[in-house]
Amino acid sequence: MIFPCEKAVWYNLPQIRADLAAGLVKTGMTQSSAAKKLGVTPAAVSQYLNKKRGRQAIKSREYLEQIDIAVQKICNGAGSGEIRLIVCSCCQILTSEAEGDEAGVCGTGDKTERSGA
Numbered sequence: 128m129i130f131p132c133e134k135a136v137w138y139n140l141p142q143i144r145a146d147l148a149a150g151l152v153k154t155g156m157t158q159s160s161a162a163k164k165l166g167v168t169p170a171a172v173s174q175y176l177n178k179k180r181g182r183q184a185i186k187s188r189e190y191l192e193q194i195d196i197a198v199q200k201i202c203n204g205a206g207s208g209e210i211r212l213i214v215c216s217c218c219q220i221l222t223s224e225a226e227g228d229e230a231g232v233c234g235t236g237d238k239t240e241r242s243g244a
Contacts, residue, residue, distance in 0.1 A: 145181030
């Protein structure tokens with residue numbers, strides 16, 4: 128059994144990082160600086176830019192808009208919590224597009240609060 132979060136880590140996260148890296152470098156940021164901002168190595172950024180990491184699937188306008196917002200926020204020094212929310216949104220978009228699932232992953236369709244009890 129493969130859980131939704133495993134798919135997200137294997138497929139969506141590399142795609143999101145690749146798109147963020149490309150967006151950051153397009154702003155004029157160096158690969159090394161982009162790597163620091165994304166918490167990856169400069170070699171990883173190089174692989175993202177050379178399309179050796181991250182799926183090369185067709186991306187929706189909604190997804191690309193979220194990536195652009197994230198790039199702008201990263202360049203403006205937004206906190207990791209704010210960026211995390213955008214990355215989660217991108218992951219949900221990718222998952223729903225790949226599987227045709229309106230709810231996405233991580234139980235996003237269920238707004239009930241979860242507790243440890």
